[in-house]
Amino acid sequence: MVIKMIANFGKYFRFILKREGFMSSIWVVSLTAFSAIIVAMYPGLFPTAEAMQGLVATMNTPAMIALMGPVYGIEVASPAMVMAQECLIWLAIAVIIMNIFVVNRHTRADEELGRFEMLASLPVGRLANSAATIAFSFLLNLVVAVLIAVFLIIIPIEGATITGALVYGLSIGMQGMVFAAVTLLAAQLFSTARGSMGVSFAVMGVAYALRAQGDVADNVLSYISPMGLGLKVEAFYSNDFLPVGILMAEGVVLSLVALWVHSRRDIGAGIFPARKGRAHASIALRGPLGWAVRMMRGSFIVWSIGIFALGATYGAVIGELDNFVENNEMISQMLMAAGGMSMVDAFIAMLNPIMALIITVPLINCIQRLHLEEKRGRLESILSAAVPRIKLYGSFTLIAVIEAVVFTCLGALGLYVTAEATGTVELTVLLQASLVYLPAIFCMIGLAALLVGWRPKLSLAVWVVACYAFLMFYFGRIFTDIPEWVRKLSPFSNTPELPVQEFTATPLIVMCIIAIALWLVGLLGYRHRDLGR
Amino acid sequence: MSTIQIVNLTKNFGKFTALNGVNMTVKQGEVHAFLGPNGAGKTTTIRCLLGILKADSGTVKLFGGDAWRDAVELHKRLAYVPGDVNLWDNLTGGEVIDLFLSLRGIAVDRSRRSDFLDRFELDPSKKCRTYSKGNRQKVALVAALSANAELYILDEPTSGLDPLLEKVFQDCIIELKKQGKSVLLSSHIMSEVEKLADSVSIIKDGRIVLAGAMNEVLGKGTTLEELFLSEYAGR
Missing domain, CATH: 3.40.50.300 (P-loop containing nucleotide triphosphate hydrolases)
Known part of the structure; x- marks a missing residue:
């Protein structure tokens, strides 16, 4: 019976390899290269043992723990160990995102587009597709895990061991595996690809939030979250393989559950059926702006909730800050040395660029939606209805700008709601400190619009800039010898970090002008270029 | 029966x-x-x-x-042709036809396949994303008819x-x-x-x-x- 369910598994697997080969190679190469470059950079970071101890002390603060996980082995810290503590979670997030995309593309997305129906009419087992997809993602994760480990062994970095490299790579790979299974299950439960992908990302967000809470408070939440559990391998220190085994077991069990659900349902249907809609367009849907708003409505709701929740998560951490400082003499001294800077203020100043970067993601999506509609061939019917191009281009920009303001306020509000009880934060300060990032966000919107206007095929470039901004935020703090202008290429690095730094209007005004210029140039392109695929 | x-x-x-x-x-x-x-x-x-x-x-x-x-x-x-044919953007029509035939576990009957390709005037070397609705329909028809x-x-x-x-x-x-x-x-x-x-x-x-x-x-x-x-x- 089981064999019949997965009849033609092998051919299907090869078919996925063929479809997926190119995209997956790009993922694997970039992930491995990213990991290898970081490994190569780390030894140069610590000219002295003191320098390393200083960094470890910074990492051992609640804000950093909430961001990247707990610190271990302080007394015997080595470059490899510090690298593992700082980088495991980011690589894991990247691998998880890869898995969500891959699994969703081959399951619910195929089914929604009706391609799966033709395959199902052939002598192919009911579960062949799901089983082959999960097997493929398992292989993919294994390849990523092994390659990351191999480069850790090849590249000289003090404190690296083969066991440590393996446990580090496998933890990343197995976290990916768990989320491949989560996505496979979501694909069975929800009848649209957007729905199942949104839910998978939401699960990732919850896992990260649980881990942040659990790691700061040092409680069981860290073990419940797969992302928290993955950090418990303590690479290059205790090298514990047990979490890897548990993650793998979680992945297998979740996959089996998903396959079981799949074997019992109709193709095309989800367990949660799509709702019945209205017979008439509401007034809100009339006109190009109304149409654009409707296109972005679902994503707006989901991101609003997500960003508020993320703010609230970080806000909850603020409550733990005071305890932490009291119990940690070294940190107290560091704060004294920094001129009595408040711990909470430092935390907020560090948090806001991250929040701003996260908020940029849905905004770029919003602008690129205009091109997605074009690519899917759905824009023709809109444009053929006497809609000028500037209205379409303008509608999506307007939505992105409004979303930017709303999301930023929601993040600050979320932080305030949970941190208010500590009596250490003021809403106006929080709002100022986060809203000051709007010009930088507008620059990203402008760049996205420029690309959609002139060369939509190069849309990926805006994500490259976003990654660059993240790296600058991240490494700008660690590598103090990065030239100023390299850092300043990222709009986010030009924003005054309130409330720690002084407010200066000049960079903000300049960024607004740049954003408007980018948008206008993009408009010129969009009005004149051929629309179509 | x-x-x-x-x-x-x-x-x-x-x-x-x-x-x-x-x-x-x-x-x-x-x-x-x-x-x-x-x-x-x-x-x-x-x-x-x-x-x-x-x-x-x-x-x-x-x-x-x-x-x-x-x-x-x-x-x-049996062979099936759906009313609304959706294919994979990055595969060619010929690749899709061969895939469908190979999933049946039979060797591709080349003469039969090329016979139907000729009759339906389908260019199998184009990527599916470039096909019009009619051409996507032809891909599904050729795949089904070649199946015997x-x-x-x-x-x-x-x-x-x-x-x-x-x-x-x-x-x-x-x-x-x-x-x-x-x-x-x-x-x-x-x-x-x-x-x-x-x-x-x-x-x-x-x-x-x-x-x-x-x-x-x-x-x-x-x-x-x-x-x-x-x-x-x-x-």
């Missing part, structure tokens, strides 16, 4: 009853027309036949086997085809009939159906309202179109 035998098939989607006791028989070697307006239940019935949807009650048999339970074995003996199956299930196979290619399609069906193959043909083009079909089932609101041999169903001087329209008069 009938090629297709559906008895009292019922299928609900939540509170909505899509099929309400459908009965249908297709004998071996006949072309059976399956008619009905959009939303009457044609595609749902076909999906139950393919084991893509699970019947809530009633029996659905293909070649005497259970359409849901024995789906994999039965699919080796016993039963062909065709769901509005000519939507998007030009009149010249529609003629080619009709010739292909006539050839299949001569070879003793069975065909279930769902279509909106009455003249096409009248020319090709031996028997007919008309579905309305999830029930079969009229079924029988074509020459029995059509009285003297009535066309299929008139019959179909009268069935829905005053709806």
Whole structure:
């Protein structure tokens, strides 16, 4: 019976390899290269043992723990160990995102587009597709895990061991595996690809939030979250393989559950059926702006909730800050040395660029939606209805700008709601400190619009800039010898970090002008270029 | 033994009853027309036949086997063309055809494949994303016709085809009939159906309202179109 369910598994697997080969190679190469470059950079970071101890002390603060996980082995810290503590979670997030995309593309997305129906009419087992997809993602994760480990062994970095490299790579790979299974299950439960992908990302967000809470408070939440559990391998220190085994077991069990659900349902249907809609367009849907708003409505709701929740998560951490400082003499001294800077203020100043970067993601999506509609061939019917191009281009920009303001306020509000009880934060300060990032966000919107206007095929470039901004935020703090202008290429690095730094209007005004210029140039392109695929 | 035998098939989607006791028989070697307006239940019935949807009650048999339970074995003996063909942007039409044939576990019959490619004037080396609707339809048709199956299930196979290619399609069906193959043909083009079909089932609101041999169903001087329209008069 089981064999019949997965009849033609092998051919299907090869078919996925063929479809997926190119995209997956790009993922694997970039992930491995990213990991290898970081490994190569780390030894140069610590000219002295003191320098390393200083960094470890910074990492051992609640804000950093909430961001990247707990610190271990302080007394015997080595470059490899510090690298593992700082980088495991980011690589894991990247691998998880890869898995969500891959699994969703081959399951619910195929089914929604009706391609799966033709395959199902052939002598192919009911579960062949799901089983082959999960097997493929398992292989993919294994390849990523092994390659990351191999480069850790090849590249000289003090404190690296083969066991440590393996446990580090496998933890990343197995976290990916768990989320491949989560996505496979979501694909069975929800009848649209957007729905199942949104839910998978939401699960990732919850896992990260649980881990942040659990790691700061040092409680069981860290073990419940797969992302928290993955950090418990303590690479290059205790090298514990047990979490890897548990993650793998979680992945297998979740996959089996998903396959079981799949074997019992109709193709095309989800367990949660799509709702019945209205017979008439509401007034809100009339006109190009109304149409654009409707296109972005679902994503707006989901991101609003997500960003508020993320703010609230970080806000909850603020409550733990005071305890932490009291119990940690070294940190107290560091704060004294920094001129009595408040711990909470430092935390907020560090948090806001991250929040701003996260908020940029849905905004770029919003602008690129205009091109997605074009690519899917759905824009023709809109444009053929006497809609000028500037209205379409303008509608999506307007939505992105409004979303930017709303999301930023929601993040600050979320932080305030949970941190208010500590009596250490003021809403106006929080709002100022986060809203000051709007010009930088507008620059990203402008760049996205420029690309959609002139060369939509190069849309990926805006994500490259976003990654660059993240790296600058991240490494700008660690590598103090990065030239100023390299850092300043990222709009986010030009924003005054309130409330720690002084407010200066000049960079903000300049960024607004740049954003408007980018948008206008993009408009010129969009009005004149051929629309179509 | 009938090629297709559906008895009292019922299928609900939540509170909505899509099929309400459908009965249908297709004998071996006949072309059976399956008619009905959009939303009457044609595609749902076909999906139950393919084991893509699970019947809530009633029996659905293909070649005497259970359409849901024995789906994999039965699919080796049938070929299907969906009404709305969606393909993979980055694969070529030729690759898709070969993939479908290879999933049947048979060697690709190159002469048969190139014969149908010629007849339908399809360039198999183009990526699917560049195909128009008609060309995507041709990919599915060539893949199905090259398969040498016993039963062909065709769901509005000519939507998007030009009149010249529609003629080619009709010739292909006539050839299949001569070879003793069975065909279930769902279509909106009455003249096409009248020319090709031996028997007919008309579905309305999830029930079969009229079924029988074509020459029995059509009285003297009535066309299929008139019959179909009268069935829905005053709806």
